[in-house]
Amino acid sequence: MAQNPPNNGRLVIKLVAVVLGMFGFGFALVPLYDVFCDVTGINGKTNPFAATYEVQDIDTSRTITVEFITRTNTGMPWEFAARTRQVQVHPGELKTVEFTVHNPTAKNIVGQAIPSVSPGTAALYLNKTECFCFNQQPLLAGESAVMPMQFYVDPQLPADIEIFTLSYTFYDVTETSSTVAMNRG
Amino acid sequence: MSTAAEHLHHDEHHDHKPSGIKRWLYTTNHKDIGTLYLWFAFIMFLIGGAMAMVIRAELFQPGLQLVDPNFFNQMTTVHGLIMVFGAVMPAFTGLANWMVPLMIGAPDMALPRMNNWSFWILPFAFLILLSSLFLEGGGPNFGWTFYAPLSTTYSNDSTALFVFSVHIMGISSIMGAINVIVTIFNMRAPGMTWMKMPLFVWTWLITAFLLIAVMPVLAGAVTMVLTDKFFGTSFFDAAGGGDPVLFQHIFWFFGHPEVYIMILPAFGIISQIVPTFSRKPLFGYASMVYATASIALLSFIVWAHHMFTTGMPVAAELFFMFATMLISVPTGVKVFNWVATMWRGAITFEIPMLFSLAFIVLFTIGGFSGLMLAITPVDFQYHDTYFVVAHFHYVLVTGAVFSIMAAVYYWLPKWCGKMYDLGLAKWHFWCSLISVNVLFFPMHFVGLAGMPRRIPDYALQFADFNKWISIGGFAFGLSQLIFLALLIKACRKQGEAATDRVWEGAEGLEWEIPSPAPYHTFETPPVVK
Numbered sequence: 001m002a003q004n005p006p007n008n009g010r011l012v013i014k015l016v017a018v019v020l021g022m023f024g025f026g027f028a029l030v031p032l033y034d035v036f037c038d039v040t041g042i043n044g045k046t047n048p049f050a051a052t053y054e055v056q057d058i059d060t061s062r063t064i065t066v067e068f069i070t071r072t073n074t075g076m077p078w079e080f081a082a083r084t085r086q087v088q089v090h091p092g093e094l095k096t097v098e099f100t101v102h103n104p105t106a107k108n109i110v111g112q113a114i115p116s117v118s119p120g121t122a123a124l125y126l127n128k129t130e131c132f133c134f135n136q137q138p139l140l141a142g143e144s145a146v147m148p149m150q151f152y153v154d155p156q157l158p159a160d161i162e163i164f165t166l167s168y169t170f171y172d173v174t175e176t177s178s179t180v181a182m183n184r185g
Numbered sequence: 186m187s188t189a190a191e192h193l194h195h196d197e198h199h200d201h202k203p204s205g206i207k208r209w210l211y212t213t214n215h216k217d218i219g220t221l222y223l224w225f226a227f228i229m230f231l232i233g234g235a236m237a238m239v240i241r242a243e244l245f246q247p248g249l250q251l252v253d254p255n256f257f258n259q260m261t262t263v264h265g266l267i268m269v270f271g272a273v274m275p276a277f278t279g280l281a282n283w284m285v286p287l288m289i290g291a292p293d294m295a296l297p298r299m300n301n302w303s304f305w306i307l308p309f310a311f312l313i314l315l316s317s318l319f320l321e322g323g324g325p326n327f328g329w330t331f332y333a334p335l336s337t338t339y340s341n342d343s344t345a346l347f348v349f350s351v352h353i354m355g356i357s358s359i360m361g362a363i364n365v366i367v368t369i370f371n372m373r374a375p376g377m378t379w380m381k382m383p384l385f386v387w388t389w390l391i392t393a394f395l396l397i398a399v400m401p402v403l404a405g406a407v408t409m410v411l412t413d414k415f416f417g418t419s420f421f422d423a424a425g426g427g428d429p430v431l432f433q434h435i436f437w438f439f440g441h442p443e444v445y446i447m448i449l450p451a452f453g454i455i456s457q458i459v460p461t462f463s464r465k466p467l468f469g470y471a472s473m474v475y476a477t478a479s480i481a482l483l484s485f486i487v488w489a490h491h492m493f494t495t496g497m498p499v500a501a502e503l504f505f506m507f508a509t510m511l512i513s514v515p516t517g518v519k520v521f522n523w524v525a526t527m528w529r530g531a532i533t534f535e536i537p538m539l540f541s542l543a544f545i546v547l548f549t550i551g552g553f554s555g556l557m558l559a560i561t562p563v564d565f566q567y568h569d570t571y572f573v574v575a576h577f578h579y580v581l582v583t584g585a586v587f588s589i590m591a592a593v594y595y596w597l598p599k600w601c602g603k604m605y606d607l608g609l610a611k612w613h614f615w616c617s618l619i620s621v622n623v624l625f626f627p628m629h630f631v632g633l634a635g636m637p638r639r640i641p642d643y644a645l646q647f648a649d650f651n652k653w654i655s656i657g658g659f660a661f662g663l664s665q666l667i668f669l670a671l672l673i674k675a676c677r678k679q680g681e682a683a684t685d686r687v688w689e690g691a692e693g694l695e696w697e698i699p700s701p702a703p704y705h706t707f708e709t710p711p712v713v714k
Contacts, residue, residue, distance in 0.1 A: 007371060008295050008296065008371055011366070011367050011370055011371065012296070012363060012367060015363045015366060015367070015397055016363070018397050018398070019397050020401070021401075022397070022399070022400075022401035023401035023402070023405055025401075025402065025405075026401060026402040026404070026405025026406060026435060026438075026439075027405050027409075029402075029434065029435050029438065030409075030420060030431065030435075033428070033431050033434060040498075042497070042498050043428065043430065045428075048426070073424070112424045112425075114423045114424060118496075120496075120498065121498075171424030172424075173424050173425070176417055176425070
């Protein structure tokens with residue numbers, strides 16, 4: 001490389017730094033995407049941790065309709081349904097709904113429920129104090145279970161939202177789940 | 186000064202080169218490497234084209250008759266990958282290798298040994314990709330965009346080969362891009378100031394920056410697919426806390442600049458050819474440079490227009506819609522500048538000019554259908570239909586590929602020292618022009634009527650149009666064999682000798698050297714006034 005002008009090396013180093021930086025940027029997009037969605041609430045992800053309910057004024061002037069959709073991912077054999085399809089709540093009011101789940105197969109399966117809210121902004125105001133989606137759920141072969149979910153809607157919910165939908169999808173995570181969950185079952 | 190220059194190039198100074206295969210394996214000569222890239226791209230163009238023939242044969246009639254759907258999906262996937270990464274991009278890199286040093290008066294590329302490496306890893310990348318088709322379960326079948334979870338949860342184990350081949354392609358084009366940038370920054374002849382550089386050099390410089398900015402992001406995306414599939418990570422797996430929509434954001438953050446990587450050098454080529462055959466300087470040189478840079482910058486903020494149907498908020502859809510439409514402004518500047526260059530010029534219609542004129546008209550059609558796709562509410566109708574297929578084939582086949590053919594016809598006499606066979610060239614142009622429109626134009630209609638892309642079967646009402654599309658496809662495929670015959674003739678040095686300037690109205694340093702271009706050129710830098 002002796003025949004190159006001496007500044008080639010410096011330029012190459014700078015360009016390689018750009019390449020490495022952009023490779024890192026590709027991975028940085030993963031947390032950036034989550035932060036962006038958390039802040040703006042645009043992809044309907046609910047908080048994965050339990051909220052604590054403090055007794056507060058219930059805004060009886062507003063009634064919000066919350067609808068529930070249940071589905072299972074392709075390849076997940078569980079039967080999964082909501083006992084109540086929809087409930088009416090006042091903002092600030094604590095409400096409990098129940099879901100039924102049944103493992104019709106002859107093998108033990110661990111499931112993980114993933115919530116999604118539409119319209120997405122409503123997710124920021126949905127506070128769950130108790131949810132089966134916080135943990136992986138093991139079901140023995142042929143076992144059934146009733147899974148409760150307790151929530152309240154933040155009174156700050158924007159006025160234009162009168163109705164929102166909460167969808168749960170159960171995924172089969174038996175292969176990747178921790179053995180602790182299976183042993184407990 | 187001249188003795189110093191001679192001394193610097195002492196070890197490359199002998200005129201005879203190693204013979205046989207060793208010449209090509211060990212070469213660090215920019216002309217040899219350019220030739221390798223161009224032939225490689227042409228072979229890939231024929232292989233990817235053969236896959237398109239399989240696709241069109243299956244779609245000739247409704248129903249499933251020739252191949253099974255899984256193989257059909259592999260054909261659409263690998264056709265896309267080969268044409269994008271194996272044909273169009275290496276062809277442009279080959280043209281850059283051949284022409285950039287000649288156009289700026291440099292003796293070679295700045296990093297000749299890296300140049301050798303960046304070419305020679307490419308055949309291995311495509312060997313890996315193509316070999317996956319013959320494995321049990323077949324090759325990649327999830328579309329060239331490899332959306333998760335298709336490429337993670339639902340793909341077979343050959344996905345690993347796909348990932349590694351994309352890694353190698355990425356490394357190759359990043360090294361090629363670094364080489365172009367360093368060459369243009371450091372090796373311009375005295376007097377070759379930035380705003381005197383030919384537009385092909387300018388557009389390639391900007392393309393090279395796009396390449397080093399987004400190819401690493403693609404490498405990251407395929408790496409995440411690899412670890413999601415084989416190592417239990419959950420970047421795109423909702424069950425593990427990831428998000429499949431995130432994949433589309435990362436992919437299209439790469440993918441949209443990528444489409445400009447495949448068209449900006451084409452703009453450069455057309456900007457070289459149109460002035461030559463109009464016998465007028467390029468109209469609006471500076472605005473061409475700024476328009477190219479604007480397109481490149483805007484390309485980073487429009488990616489989500491590929492994702493209007495993913496359930497984005499309205500505000501985001503509006504932003505990406507308007508940002509996308511904004512790109513038509515600098516693109517329009519270019520088209521109008523080419524038209525203004527031709528205005529009252531003494532135009533002659535040599536083959537490179539014919540391809541350039543076809544490019545300007547047909548690329549603009551592709552640009553207009555792109556504008557239609559940019560309109561969010563109607564995109565919900567067009568999304569994933571043959572209208573999209575028609576759009577990107579107009580900009581990539583009658584756009585990028587036609588510009589490459591124009592460039593080959595334009596510079597072939599300089600490379601080989603012989604004029605191309607005019608009869609074959611005319612047949613090639615007219616057959617290609619007619620068949621390509623029979624092939625792609627009706628796709629607009631079936632797309633608007635709702636025919637989905639990437640499906641091996643279709644509803645009966647699309648049968649007539651698809652028959653014509655397939656006939657156009659076969660004709661376009663066969664037309665390229667005329668091109669092959671012409672290229673073989675030229676490489677065998679058959680035909681009448683070309684003059685040094687080749688074209689009456691040609692301007693630029695590459696026309697100052699003899700035809701064929703000697704193995705070593707500009708060892709003493711030319712002085713640019």
